[in-house]
Amino acid sequence: MTTTADILVIGGGIAGIGVAARLSGSASVVVLESEDVIGRHATGRSAAIFIKNYGNATLRALNAASEPLLATGGDLSDTPFLTPRGELVVATAGEEGDLESYLDGSDGLERLTPAEAVAMFPILNPEYVVAAALERAAQDIDVDRLLQAYARMARHNGARVVASAPAMNITRTGGVWQVEAGGETYAAPILVNAAGAWADTVAERAGVRPAGLVPLRRSAAILPAPEGCDVTGWPALVSASETWYAKPEAGKLMVSPADEDPVEPHDAWPEDMVLAEGLHRYEQAMTVPVTRVERSWAGLRTFTADRTPVVGFDPEADGFFWLAGQGGYGIQTSPVLSELAAALCLSQTPDLPASLLAALSPARLARA
Incomplete structure (x- = not known):
């Protein structure tokens, strides 16, 4: 039949x-x-984060067109699918050009001093940050x-x-x-x-x-919150060259090496070395060490040329x-x-x- x-x-x-x-x-x-x-x-x-300035010009147009439904619930829900988060982009020495490229053509990004960036993400190493920008409108997506x-x-x-x-x-x-x-x-x-x-x-x-x-593997790990820190109100944090990013997640920190390794379609899992190298890059930007990974996973992000x-x-x-x-x-x-x-x-x-x-x-x- x-x-x-x-x-x-x-x-x-x-x-x-x-x-x-x-x-x-x-x-x-x-x-x-x-x-x-x-x-x-x-x-x-x-x-699970909405970043209006994420992607090329076509994607930024799609992001802007999608925001009203996500922000209100539209005809799908009586409540929004978004909650405030903010995204902080930080550059270390040598990444200033990457930050400028990200700012170019952006909508709603504001420059911050290194001190202002550290105030928003308190475990950031002040010696790491030479420039920063904030997208206040970035929000978590349910x-x-x-x-x-x-x-x-x-x-x-x-x-x-x-x-x-x-x-x-x-x-x-x-x-x-x-x-x-x-x-x-x-x-x-x-x-x-x-x-x-x-x-x-x-x-x-x-x-x-x-x-x-081309499917590209992207890995992530959950780390415990640093001792004595309430990370709930911290923004998402990304390196200007996109070699790592971090985001508060249910009272803990999700950290990704921002890897993009081409793979065949499959039920993805993280490669230990790739994850370790990414966590090391993240750790270099912080004042506290990575002591424990509670869990890790990977997914596939699939792109055209x-x-x-x-x-x-x-x-x-x-x-x-x-x-x-x-x-x-x-x-x-x-x-x-x-x-x-x-x-x-x-x-x-x-x-x-x-x-x-x-x-x-x-x-x-x-x-x-």
Whole structure:
């Protein structure tokens, strides 16, 4: 027996569940997720912070367009998905140029003196910091609540989310995509590829040329708060050259080496040496040593060659829609990308500039 729908979505992370929610009011939708729960991989391992000035010009435009829903809850929640945090960018000797590059074209960043930076993150080594900047508007994102809000909307509107259903055989016959997943067959004229690190794998299974997506491993560790310190109100902290970052997390500190090692799609785990080297870089900027790692993990951030998401119908494969390559920006851009993807799938006119649509289009990619 074949289950039919208007649109099949492969991938149950924030991208797939978000677009399913936005589509579900106008179309019948089935989401196929390979894991036993939604949000298992990149979504569930996000650093969970909204930084308006994060990414290239295209991503900064997407961040700005997504902020209203995240800041208010929009039609998903009566309360915001954001809480105040702030992001402090610090430069040591030799990183001044990196800080200036980050400030260039930014919105709402303010310069701080080294002393002001140390006052905000008290264990910073005053001898390390030569320049600093603060983005007060950076905020924590309640990722799980956002994901579940999208899932509730999708299910309320009749969308079906099928777990433990990896999409294996994918074919197109008579204008319809057929997908064998979890021992069942699903069919729809439109197939949305929101498979994250596996998006090129899904394309290959469908006979579609890959987009050149590269999964990059990003590691993180939880450290106990320094003795006698309440870190709750401290800002997120990042080196100007992005060789490490730290963020308060449930009364402790999350620290990442900001690694970007190319890997094959898999259930990622941290490499001990990479994590140790990153923690050492962080430690060099502090006045207290790293004494203990309580737990560690890794996730995959998947990028195109130009580090910009790919959103739109494939120019060579009828009914094949890309929603991938969000890199480290997938959570904070999910409001606008979900609405954009839904509008394009439904043949509606998106409320975004043509230049932004062109920057996201699969047609821009040079594929072998």
